[in-house]
Amino acid sequence: MAGDPLIELRDVNKYFGDLHVLQDIDLTVGKGEVVVVIGPSGSGKSTLCRAINRLETVQSGTILLDGQPLPAEGKALARLRAEVGMVFQSFNLFAHKTVLQNVSLGQVKVRGRKKEEADRRSRELLERVGVADQADKYPAQLSGGQQQRVAIARALAMGPKVMLFDEPTSALDPEMINEVLEVMRQLARDGMTMIVVTHEMGFARSAANRVVFMADGRIVEDRSPDEFFTNPSSERARDFLSKILHH
Ligand SMILES: Nc1ncnc2c1ncn2[C@@H]1O[C@H](COP(=O)(O)OP(=O)(O)O)[C@@H](O)[C@H]1O
Numbered sequence: 001m002a003g004d005p006l007i008e009l010r011d012v013n014k015y016f017g018d019l020h021v022l023q024d025i026d027l028t029v030g031k032g033e034v035v036v037v038i039g040p041s042g043s044g045k046s047t048l049c050r051a052i053n054r055l056e057t058v059q060s061g062t063i064l065l066d067g068q069p070l071p072a073e074g075k076a077l078a079r080l081r082a083e084v085g086m087v088f089q090s091f092n093l094f095a096h097k098t099v100l101q102n103v104s105l106g107q108v109k110v111r112g113r114k115k116e117e118a119d120r121r122s123r124e125l126l127e128r129v130g131v132a133d134q135a136d137k138y139p140a141q142l143s144g145g146q147q148q149r150v151a152i153a154r155a156l157a158m159g160p161k162v163m164l165f166d167e168p169t170s171a172l173d174p175e176m177i178n179e180v181l182e183v184m185r186q187l188a189r190d191g192m193t194m195i196v197v198t199h200e201m202g203f204a205r206s207a208a209n210r211v212v213f214m215a216d217g218r219i220v221e222d223r224s225p226d227e228f229f230t231n232p233s234s235e236r237a238r239d240f241l242s243k244i245l246h247h
């Protein structure tokens with residue numbers, strides 16, 4: 001592990017009605033670590049991410065961020081959401097706000113920054129993700145790849161301790177996938193702690209410290225990318241890899 005534990009899940013279980021979607025999940029992510037989560041559709045990857053920033057509650061087990069249990073409500077929960085940046089498949093930008101406003105809004109509302117300070121920071125981050133020239137446009141005027149980079153800037157603007165990415169490139173046209181992955185690679189190089197759900201195996205190989213393979217709500221494998229890709233130990237993972245690598 002790269003550093004001290006930043007995220008710890010201990011024996012976490014989550015049900016939707018009778019459906020047991022997270023089963024005895026144990027997962028520790030160290031500071032500065034990049035963990036790629038892969039697995040078939042419906043295996044619980046999104047629910048895992050959503051549990052970590054408490055968009056979903058779990059029925060049993062513990063989830064710690066930086067040694068602290070996740071807060072249940074109120075200001076502490078808003079702060080948690082800021083500390084756990086989340087980027088979804090659908091970019092989730094506010095359609096009626098400009099790019100700059102999208103990135104500044106949470107900084108003012110949750111972090112209590114002055115608007116000028118927030119805007120200055122937003123422009124720096126938009127520069128960093130390569131869309132500074134789009135600051136005054138509305139999301140619909142941007143390409144999908146540009147919108148996703150704005151979504152990343154918006155999450156970063158809150159000063160997160162960890163970034164969760166849930167299939168951030170799955171809704172993008174192929175030619176835009178790399179510009180988003182490159183921003184993520186840079187973030188990883190800068191030492192950000194990241195959990196990334198993705199089918200981009202090139203990214204997993206090049207940027208991940210660990211690959212977590214999920215199936216039917218369980219973590220089936222948790223290994224280095226090298227070990228996972230060259231010699232997966234489970235039949236489930238071998239089957240999954242053969243499907244996605246040879247499609
Ligand atoms: N809000 C919900 N209500 C009921 N079932 C859900 C809900 N969200 C997800 N599920 C179910 O939980 C399982 C895991 O879903 P999900 O975490 O989205 O998987 P993945 O992201 O790996 O595709 C699936 O069977 C899915 O249908």
Ligand SMILES: [Mg+2]
Nearest residue numbers: 045046047166
């Ligand atoms: Mg999902």
